[in-house]
Amino acid sequence: MTDNSSRSVRVERTRTGHFVATNARGGTVEFGTAADGDTAFTPVELLLAALGGCSAVDVDVATSRHAEPSRFTVTVDGTKIDDELGQRLTDLAVTFHVAFPDGEGAERARAILPRAVRTSHDRLCTVSRTVEVGTPVTTTVAED
Template sequence: MTTEPRSVRIERVAAGRYVAHNERGATIAFGGEDFSPVELLLAAIGGCTAIDTDIATSRRTEPTSFTVTVSGDKVSDRESGNRMENLSVTFAVRFPDGEQGDAARAMLPRTVALSHDKLCTVSRTVELGTPVRTVIE
């Protein structure tokens, strides 16, 4: 087993508005009219498997369309707290006709399953239920 530390830094930019920064200098705004934290979680779940799948299938041919939809139900529960349930990741991927498109289509189910079952750190973490520790400096 190997570990690779990862982190983001989140800054408040206005009431209810934040910007996350990664170590490579990229940013993403959230809160207010931007993405909500739950939408970012859904994007991370779908994005992780989308990247794995796109890298593998695009070696055969470029998709003609590639859309991933992630959905779930936000549950507000006084006893056990707020959470998401019924998470679902739906791939709508199309490849051109021909031998290369056929090869990409054939590997799509296996690639999505491999990402979900082994490679995608985000969905694997959610499914395994890793504890989150909070610290106040």
Template sequence: MTNESIRSVEIERTSAGQYDVRNVRGGVIPMGSGDDERFTPVELLLAALGGCSGIDVDLVASRKTEPSRFVIRVRGTKVKTEEGENRLENLEIEFDLTFPDGPEGDRARQVVPRVMRQSHDKLCTVTRTVETGTPVATFEREDAGK
């Protein structure tokens, strides 16, 4: 694995149940347990699913013309399995897109279904990772707590 292929974030506790998620470029997203306006980890996962495919669709369709409406809704049902495990089921990404009338808008509308399929089947790292079911390793830093 090269340094160019590694993706990472750092999560810092700011107070009880409140955290800041930072990327290597200096961006910060507030995260919490759902007791306030901060995004929960599940909401951030949903945002990642929609954002990944949304960016793919936007980059291609907006080359044809600027959309007059570009909204993505992502939802899933939180369930507890018989084994007591929490997870999301029925994940859906809904694109609510409108393009202007005319030839440019027609071209944009025409490419959207193809790009959505390509994003889902091949391009979107987030969707591909979720659907593949990639294992997640959890460990404590060796010198933690010292």
């Protein structure tokens, strides 16, 4: 049995203020600063996407086995502040906009949607659980 609990990404600088993150499977995502006209995600936007995406995956798995949604959008909002604790986000809110067309399984999918959202938030979504629990983050400089 292999231990697959470890998670890791590698972040590399591509040019000033721009980076690419690579996961163990070879997937990549580019991000950087919010410079003039730059459309790349910022690290804060990636955090918001991770919050919404984590629960979206959980909820989609639970509901789409009953019916294919006609609309499935998740919005994630927060307020960036700078106070005595430093820069951070407050008032994080994940909002689901999900609709199912009439048909077989749609009523069941609609009925379990609130429970699926709650279960993802309360137990399943590693991202929101990590943020809410307040897991410490350590940073170091490796000696090359």
